[in-house]
Amino acid sequence: xxxxxxxxxxxxxxxxxxxxxxxxxxxxxxxxxxxxxxxxxxxxxxxxxxxxxxxxxxxxxxxxxxxxxxxxxxxxxxxxxxxxxxxxxxxxxxxxxxxxxxxxxxxxxxxxxxxxxxxx
Amino acid sequence: xxxxxxxxxxxxxxxxxxxxxxxxxxxxxxxxxxxxxxxxxxxxxxxxxxxxxxxxxxxxxxxxxxxxxxxxxxxxxxxxxxxxxxxxxxxxxxxxxxxxxxxxxxxx
Numbered sequence: 054x055x056x057x058x059x060x061x062x063x064x065x066x067x068x069x070x071x072x073x074x075x076x077x078x079x080x081x082x083x084x085x086x087x088x089x090x091x092x093x094x095x096x097x098x099x100x101x102x103x104x105x106x107x108x109x110x111x112x113x114x115x116x117x118x119x120x121x122x123x124x125x126x127x128x129x130x131x132x133x134x135x136x137x138x139x140x141x142x143x144x145x146x147x148x149x150x151x152x153x154x155x156x157x158x159x160x161x162x163x164x165x166x167x168x169x170x171x172x173x
Numbered sequence: 174x175x176x177x178x179x180x181x182x183x184x185x186x187x188x189x190x191x192x193x194x195x196x197x198x199x200x201x202x203x204x205x206x207x208x209x210x211x212x213x214x215x216x217x218x219x220x221x222x223x224x225x226x227x228x229x230x231x232x233x234x235x236x237x238x239x240x241x242x243x244x245x246x247x248x249x250x251x252x253x254x255x256x257x258x259x260x261x262x263x264x265x266x267x268x269x270x271x272x273x274x275x276x277x278x279x280x281x
Binding site: 088090097098099100103111112113114147149151154156157158159160161163164165166 | 202203204205206208210215216217218221222227259261262263268269270271272273274275
């Protein structure tokens, strides 16, 4: 059974870079599109971007200038970097396993989430 | 529009049927996925590719699509179905992923 675990600092200072890692266990990172999604307190889910196991990426246009998502297949890990953070980036950050088809993209395995706070 | 619109809140009586909708231009070309999120928990995929349920999801959950609107129907709602529900799809370009704003379902 595939499990995902997010890890990283819970507190990031304004203007610095948020860095999170997602470790995939119980299965291979290959053949899937791995997403990062965030959820500010009391708000909706927001897709940040995804990375294919080959390394190709797609980012939310609203965050593209600040986001880098990468994959390390040797470690079965993916990572998220979001630079120049502000209080608006305070959220629970999830990683999820995604399947991209001709007509769909859905995420069937999610991590428990990592809370990241950027003080104002 | 590059957005997915959901009703903010819906209520249903215990054992009754409720439909949760997700409207957006991209739904005409792409299938919606549906996620259930309970307080303090990660989202759970409950429906994908119009009407496909992942293993372990009760068959009281069903999905459909008409034009620019995808729907998730719960037939015989149970107390444990009370949660926030989010839809997602690819955007009109197909290059990015969208989430709806979520629907809070209350089971009375």
